[in-house]
Amino acid sequence: MEYVFIRNRPDGSPAAVVRGPREWRIAVEPVRWFERVSWWESARRMPRGEGRVDIEVWQVQVRLGGNENSELATWQLVRDGTGGGWRLRDEELSAA
Secondary structure, eight states: OEEEEEEEOTTSSEEEEEETTEEEEEEEEEEEEEEEOOGGGTOSSOOTTOOOOEEEEEEEEEEEBTOTTSOOEEEEEEEOTTTSOEEEEEEEEOOO
């Protein structure tokens, strides 16, 4: 998964995603949910110091910069539990 930087709105939801040198603006209201971390699939015990069992995920639909004619892309952004940053999980182009 690739690290990205999120610019937030005052309510904490994403307003834009900075991916490499480009900024992608949120074009549709983002959707947020939490997923259970499946630590038991890779270890017999929950790792010491890892008290959290859920991860935050945002699904966003973005356009490149302020270009209303650019293709709409759908991404899933996952909060990195170790540093608090964000990673890009999935990417697909949508029919606009």
